[in-house]
Amino acid sequence: MGRREFLKKAIIACSALCIAALGAIGAFLYPARTGRRKQQFVYLMEEEDLPRRGVRMVTFSMRSEEQDVVKVNRVFVVGGERGITAFSPVCTHLGCFVNWDANKKTFICPCHGGKFNINGEVIGGPPPAPLKKLPLHIENDKVYVGGKV
Amino acid sequence: MADLQTDGQPKRAKQFYPDYLAEILFAALVAFQLLLIVAMLWPPSTGRAIDLTRQFLPRAEWYFFWLFEVLLYFPGKSAFIGAVVFPLVYFMLLMFIPFIDQGRNGRFKAKIVAWSLLFLFVFFTILRVLRDTWPNLFS
C-alpha cells in the first residue's frame, strides 16, 4: 500500500469515526427515559365536595420521586348528566392552561383563544383535540386523580 | 481622479484607522450610553414564582410576538404549518436572498421577497401588540 493509498483510507476512516461520534453525541444528549412513567393516584378531594352540576377547579400536589420536588397542579372536575369527569387543564394546542369561564360556560385558553365546551370538546380556536380526561378513583369517600409521574 | 478635491490638492483616502474606527467607536459609545440610561430607567421586574394553580397569560419577548400571533391562524393539525413550516420558510427565504437576486429581474424579485419578509414581521408584531392591549378588539 502506497502512501497516497494509505492517506486516502485514513481520511475515510476518520470521516466514518466523526460520523459515528456525532451519532454518539446525539445519543448522549438525548435525555434518558427513566422507565415508563407510572400512573399514580393522588388524593384530590372529599367525595361530598364533588360538584353535582358545574365545574370546579381543584388543586392537588404530587411528589415527583425522581427529582425530589413537590409539584402543585390543578384539574377541572366537571359534574353533569354524564356523571363526574376530571379534565386536565392543559390546552391541546400548545400546552397553556385553560380557564373556566362560568358566564360563557366554556373553557378558554388564554394563549391562542382555544375554546372547549363543558364536555371538553373543541368549539373554537386552534386546538386539535378535546381536553384530556384524567382517571378518577373513589375510595372510602375520598376522590383520587390519576396522573403520570 | 476621483480623489482630487476641487482645489487640486490630493485628498487622503479614508482609511479604516483612524477615520472609520473613530466614527464606529463614537457610535458605539453613544449606543452604550443610551443602553445604560434605558437599563437604569426601566430595570426588569422579577416575576412571580412558578405556580401552576394560578391563572397566567403567557407573553413572549417582543421579538417573538410575530410567531405567537401567526400560531392563531393555523387551527387543529395545521398548527404544524404555523409553528414550524412558516418560520422555516421565512428563514430560508431570508437566507437565499443573494440567490434570488440573480438574472434579469433579480433585484426586483429580491426586493419583493425582502420587503414582504419585513412586512410580515412588523405586521404580525403590531397585530399582537394590539391584541394584547385591547383583548376584545378582534372578537
Next chain:
Amino acid sequence: MGKLFDRFDARFHVRRPHKRFLQRRIPEGLNYTYCFGGLALTFFIVLAVTGLMLSVYYIPSEKEAYRSILVINDEIFLGWLVRSLHKWAASFFIVMIILHTIRVFVTRSYRPPRELNWIVGCCTFLVAMASAFTGYLLTWDQRAYWATEVGTAMIQTIPLIGDHLMYAVRGSAEISGKTLIRFYSIHVLFLPLCMGFLMWMHFHMVKRQGIARRL
C-alpha cells in the same frame, strides 16, 4: 507605539498582519447606517460581559434558580443594573441585527462575493434568537415557564418525530429542572461558542472582501 508593545509584538507578531487591515481604504460615501453592524457587536460585548457576571451568582437548579434571581436583583451590589443591562442589551442587539440586515439589503451588499457572508449573518440572527429564547427560561418565573411551554410545544407539532424532538429539547416530558439545566448549558456554552465562531467568520470576510461600495 511604546517599548512595552514592541516587546510584546516581538513575540506575538500582531502588528504587521494587522497593518494592512487597519490601513485598508474605506470607500467614499458611507453614512452612519454603516454603523449598525458595529453597534450589534457593541451590544454583544455588553451581553457577554454582563452574562459572565450574572453566571457567577445564578444557580441553574429547579429549587434555587428563582431565589438566585431575587438575590441578584435585591442583594448583590448593582445586581439589578447588570441584569437590566443584560436584558436590554439583548433587545438592542436584535434591533441592531435587523437594522443592519436592512442596510445590507438596501445597499445590495449581499451580492457575490459576499453572499456567503449574508448567509453567515442570517445564522448569527438565528443564534441570537435561540439565545433569547433559552435565556428567557432562566429567570424561572411564571412568565418564563409559560413562554417556554408554548415555545417548546411548537416543536411537538412536527409529524412523527415531534414528540421525540420535544422530549430532547425539554430533557423530560414536562418543563422541569432538567429543562432548566439544558437551557442554561445551551444559553451560556453552546450558543455563545457558535456565536463567536460565526462572528469571527463574518468579520474575517468583511476584512478580506472589504466594505461594499455604495451603489
